Amino acid sequence: MNFAVLVFPGSNCDIDCFKAVEDTIGQPVDYVFHTETDLSKYDAILVPGGFSYGDYLRCGAIAQFAPVMAEVRKAAEAGKFVLGICNGFQILTEAGLLPGALIRNDSLKFRCHQVDLVVENATTAFTNAYAQGDIIDIPIAHGEGSYFVDDATLATLKANNQIVFRYSGDNPNGSVDHIAGVCNEAGNVVGMMPHPERAVKDILGSADGVRMFESVLKSWRERNGAASVR
Template sequence: MNFAVLVFPGSNCDIDCYKAVEETIQQPVEYVWHTETDLSKYDCIIVPGGFSYGDYLRTGAIARFAPVMTALVQAAEKGTYIIGICNGFQILLESGLLPGAMLRNNSLKFRCHAAMLQVDNNENPFTKEYNKGELVNIPIAHGEGNYYCDDATLAELQANNQIVFRYEAGNNPNGSVDDIAGICNKAGNVLGMMPHPERAVKELLGSADGKRMFTSILSTWREQHGAAVNG
């Protein structure tokens, strides 16, 4: 299974994502620069966190126009797995691959700490190895993670089971609507989330709860391609 980690000027979680794939599921992974125009060789594309283009204008607003984004939209339409983490989630929102927008945290402060998430959708390629309703420890690090959408969009997300992660009840760190921490598209192949699963793949890091996101992606891909799941 071939993985790509996109790299924009200002990305700073690309190495973490690369290492998570390399060390957690031992699959081929490459850095792909923002000027690339062909992503057809990749089975999963990770849009990492950071401060793409310095977060000028607003988070993800400039990255959305990078040449690689045309290829990313095409990949999404073909069913390629795509996961946007933190700034990557913001870029997916700006590009229209996911609905909604990001606002400043309601505290107006950058929040960087462990966060408990509830798995609301475990019928997703990225979450199939979790239990529905399970609480997992995956850290956050963002200043604009306050997810917002209008009432009609929220009702649609709820009806289509597109809300994948919510912050634990009573522990919403940013004010996001309906405690949303991560959503997917209707097809389920595009996921955006503010917390960082790549920072939670080893107990040494404080939690290994993010590891199952990567093993879930691999096992789903192998099932679809008739390959045996090892280990």
């Protein structure tokens, strides 16, 4: 299985994503720059956190126009696996690949600490190694992580089981309905504000993010006729 980790000017979690793939599932992974116009060799695309283009205008607002994003749209429509983390989630919403928007934290402060998440949808390409209702420990690091949708879109998300993660207990940013992550209707595109790539070893404070990478490998192998995760 081939992974691409996108790199925009201002990305700073690209190395974390690269190492998470390498250390957890040992699959081939490349850095792919924002100018790339061919992602056909890749089975999964990771859109990492950071401050793409300095977060000018809005977080992700400029990155959505990078040449590589046309290929990300094409890959998503073809059913390939796409994960946007933090700034990557912001980019995917700005690009229209996921519903909603990310706005300033209600505290108007940057929040950087561990949070508990509830797995609300364990059927997506990135969550099938969890069970619905699992509580997992994943860190956040964002200033504009408050997920917002209008009432009609929220109702649609609930009806289609597109809410993937919710914050358990404290809502660190004021997100609507405590939402921490969502997916598209097909479940192959997931966006989330917390950082699973920073939770892949106990020494980091949690290894609960490992199963996200195991999930996508499992999804790919099932699609291609292989049975086991490793």
